[in-house]
Amino acid sequence: MRYLDEYRDPLLARQLLDELRRTATRPWRIMEVCGGQTHTLVRQGIDELLPAGMRMIHGPGCPVCVTPLETLDRAMAVAARPGVIFTSFGDMLRVPGTDTDLLSLRARGADVRVVYAPMDAVRLAAAHPDREVVFLAVGFETTAPANAMAVLHAARLGLTNFSLLVSHVLVPPAMTALLDDPDCEVQAFLAAGHVCAVMGWREYEPIAARYQVPIVVTGFEPLDLLEGVLMAVRQLESGRFEVENQYVRAVRRAGNTAAQEAVRTVFRVADRAWRGIGALPDSGLELAEEYAEFDAARRFDVSGLCPVEDPECIAGAILTGAKVPTDCPAYGTRCTPRHPLGAPMVSSEGTCAAFHAAGRVAASVRSTP
Amino acid sequence: MSIECPAPRHEEEVVLLGHGAGGRLTEELLDSVVLPAVGETEGPLEDAALLPGRPDLVMSTDSFVVSPLFFPGGDIGSLSVHGTVNDLAMRGAWPLALSVSLIVEEGLPLSELRAVMASLGKAAQEVGVPVITGDTKVVGRGAADRLFINTTGVGRRQAPLCPSAANARPGDAVLLSGPIGLHGTTVLSTREGLGFESTIASDSRPLHRLVHALAPLGAAVHVLRDPTRGGLAASLNEIARDSSVAVEIEESAVPVPEAVASACDLLGLDPLVVANEGCLVAFVDPETAEHALTAMRSIPEGTQAVRIGEVVSDGPPGRVTLRTLVGARRIVDMPLGEQLPRIC
Numbered sequence A: 001m002r003y004l005d006e007y008r009d010p011l012l013a014r015q016l017l018d019e020l021r022r023t024a025t026r027p028w029r030i031m032e033v034c035g036g037q038t039h040t041l042v043r044q045g046i047d048e049l050l051p052a053g054m055r056m057i058h059g060p061g062c063p064v065c066v067t068p069l070e071t072l073d074r075a076m077a078v079a080a081r082p083g084v085i086f087t088s089f090g091d092m093l094r095v096p097g098t099d100t101d102l103l104s105l106r107a108r109g110a111d112v113r114v115v116y117a118p119m120d121a122v123r124l125a126a127a128h129p130d131r132e133v134v135f136l137a138v139g140f141e142t143t144a145p146a147n148a149m150a151v152l153h154a155a156r157l158g159l160t161n162f163s164l165l166v167s168h169v170l171v172p173p174a175m176t177a178l179l180d181d182p183d184c185e186v187q188a189f190l191a192a193g194h195v196c197a198v199m200g201w202r203e204y205e206p207i208a209a210r211y212q213v214p215i216v217v218t219g220f221e222p223l224d225l226l227e228g229v230l231m232a233v234r235q236l237e238s239g240r241f242e243v244e245n246q247y248v249r250a251v252r253r254a255g256n257t258a259a260q261e262a263v264r265t266v267f268r269v270a271d272r273a274w275r276g277i278g279a280l281p282d283s284g285l286e287l288a289e290e291y292a293e294f295d296a297a298r299r300f301d302v303s304g305l306c307p308v309e310d311p312e313c314i315a316g317a318i319l320t321g322a323k324v325p326t327d328c329p330a331y332g333t334r335c336t337p338r339h340p341l342g343a344p345m346v347s348s349e350g351t352c353a354a355f356h357a358a359g360r361v362a363a364s365v366r367s368t369p
Numbered sequence B: 001m002s003i004e005c006p007a008p009r010h011e012e013e014v015v016l017l018g019h020g021a022g023g024r025l026t027e028e029l030l031d032s033v034v035l036p037a038v039g040e041t042e043g044p045l046e047d048a049a050l051l052p053g054r055p056d057l058v059m060s061t062d063s064f065v066v067s068p069l070f071f072p073g074g075d076i077g078s079l080s081v082h083g084t085v086n087d088l089a090m091r092g093a094w095p096l097a098l099s100v101s102l103i104v105e106e107g108l109p110l111s112e113l114r115a116v117m118a119s120l121g122k123a124a125q126e127v128g129v130p131v132i133t134g135d136t137k138v139v140g141r142g143a144a145d146r147l148f149i150n151t152t153g154v155g156r157r158q159a160p161l162c163p164s165a166a167n168a169r170p171g172d173a174v175l176l177s178g179p180i181g182l183h184g185t186t187v188l189s190t191r192e193g194l195g196f197e198s199t200i201a202s203d204s205r206p207l208h209r210l211v212h213a214l215a216p217l218g219a220a221v222h223v224l225r226d227p228t229r230g231g232l233a234a235s236l237n238e239i240a241r242d243s244s245v246a247v248e249i250e251e252s253a254v255p256v257p258e259a260v261a262s263a264c265d266l267l268g269l270d271p272l273v274v275a276n277e278g279c280l281v282a283f284v285d286p287e288t289a290e291h292a293l294t295a296m297r298s299i300p301e302g303t304q305a306v307r308i309g310e311v312v313s314d315g316p317p318g319r320v321t322l323r324t325l326v327g328a329r330r331i332v333d334m335p336l337g338e339q340l341p342r343i344c
Helices: A010-023 A035-044 A070-080 A090-094 A101-106 A120-125 A143-158 A170-178 A195-198 A202-211 A222-238 A257-266 A290-292 A315-319 A351-357 B026-037 B077-091 B110-127 B181-192 B208-220 B231-245 B258-267 B288-298
Strands: A029-034 A055-061 A085-086 A111-114 A131-137 A162-170 A188-192 A215-218 A243-245 A267-274 A278-287 B049-051 B052-065 B093-105 B133-138 B147-157 B174-178 B221-225 B246-250 B280-285 B306-312 B322-323 B329-331
Touching: A010 A222, A010 B280, A010 B306, A029 A035, A029 A170, A029 A195, A029 A222, A035 A120, A035 A188, A035 A222, A035 A351, A035 B329, A055 A111, A055 A170, A070 A085, A070 A101, A070 A131, A070 A162, A085 A090, A085 A101, A085 A162, A090 A101, A101 B329, A120 A131, A120 A162, A120 B322, A131 A143, A131 A243, A143 A162, A143 A257, A143 A290, A162 A267, A162 B280, A170 A202, A170 A278, A188 A195, A188 A222, A195 A215, A195 A257, A202 A215, A202 B246, A215 A222, A243 B026, A243 B147, A267 B093, A290 B093, A315 A351, A351 B231, A351 B288, B052 B093, B052 B208, B077 B147, B077 B208, B093 B208, B110 B133, B133 B221, B174 B288, B181 B258, B181 B322, B208 B280, B231 B246, B231 B280, B231 B322, B288 B329
Parallel strands: A029 A055, A029 A188, A085 A111, A085 A131, A131 A162, A188 A215, A215 A243, B093 B133, B246 B322
Antiparallel strands: A162 A278, A267 A278, B049 B052, B052 B147, B093 B147, B174 B280, B174 B306, B221 B280, B246 B306, B322 B329
């Protein structure tokens, strides 16, 4: 298949792995930022085929995982209201809030619907003028343009029954927060290709220069990741720290300027709490004042929630790459995709869920029959 | 590492859609609620059961709640025939008779009911199975979604076939009769208007002739399963569990049609867990694998039959492993719960 098969070619994959083994002379630590990349790495077992000592650190780029518990509890509070049609991407439905999740709410009668695009939620609002339609707008720079377009479209239609519960986050502030941590082990980044398809990579250039860290804009197929890792290792081996683009078929340096313009129109940069990481200044998006009427958090009074994280969950250490899922005593026992204690076990892009789906167990468990 | 039971934090007291998705949640519901009430059955749960005292006869029942009622490649009428005929066939049986029960929601246009029944009748005729009894109920608006159909079938085993999910043995070749993922992605795409429905169609079709073609191999055919809900991943996990064997398949050998791969990529689904209604997995003696493939390929339902893996002797019982495109191995787990609701 065009644009798919050629990036999954087993022979080319082995050639890239051989080249990687010839190139890497040290146990480099490379972080793939995006959860989609983590998924491919673990699904294909690429991280286990890397040269000895080299390690991938799985980054914070899973939107489901970093959405704060408070946002989830707000979502449940809004969804439980009579008259509300609550819409979301499917992944968010199983994420546990403090008391429940959206799937369980639906089983109890709440009108919770999976949509595949925010524009579907706008269409629902137009078709049901007597109902309030709320869309859970989470994600990185990748999903922000479509959410912005949905708001612009709803405004054009004059809809007063459509709103967004916004918890958008931005990649560069998370990268700098990681790099500022004195315990940070990351020596190079694979930047998220789809985020860069929207934003381009200009904003990564000062990060590469300031922290002297190579950044490779990378795609999501097995060969993309292998090539991205190889490009990062070549930079590390030669002492370079530049922003390079592996994902040339999708990403330009300036990104998609029309999409950026829509985002700038509808949203403004704001401080944002990241689940497991904490509050980071200027690390998210909220609706701009002109579009505040579309803000579900204002429309429905959902303040005053006091969410409590499960004390056993080490999501923070997972999201920052300080620990891997198999380090967690609850992994695979008290925390499974069936009963997730925290978000990284819920989303298929979450590091814990990716490990669990691939059947990975802690080394201590593996050795016992 | 602690080995305590998982401490559930979730609400447990209501049925979730995922309990009907054919994965781990369905297993839990059967084990905790259904089976304790009706009494334990002997042996593993199979697609169809041998009638007590009459092991030459096989019985199976299935309810169909697919939404939408009509989709490219089929509709709820033909599906309700194929589903039960195939469940019988997976125990090596030729269908003798079907019952059909309708639960109709008030307000369903008669023209739609007529179209569904015409399709059901045509499907039964093509299979060559008579519908000998049935029932019709109408419920108020909102008490059902348009139309639900239950079919029950009785079949006669085609001696010397005696496949069972518990019969897989180390060394067995794992064969697949055709491409995977078509039914689930077609129904989802049609329901949600995703645009793939113009390029794909459900694989819904009867498989009894395909099984008949395997009959001469007799007892060398150890297991037959049609990977419906939960897809190939669920079927292989059930077989590995019920036979206490380890199964290994080759990712590059599993046929995934282009449109299915695209749709799954877009939606974040794994083709291995997407439902099928017109292919089967066969575990056969390795000596007869080539014969089995030739036999399957000789009829239209099996022209694309391939070998996708084997039962390995060195893996832990119950485990299904996939050799990935890049040559690593990963475990194929039992799907959890709801992925594509109401696909059959």
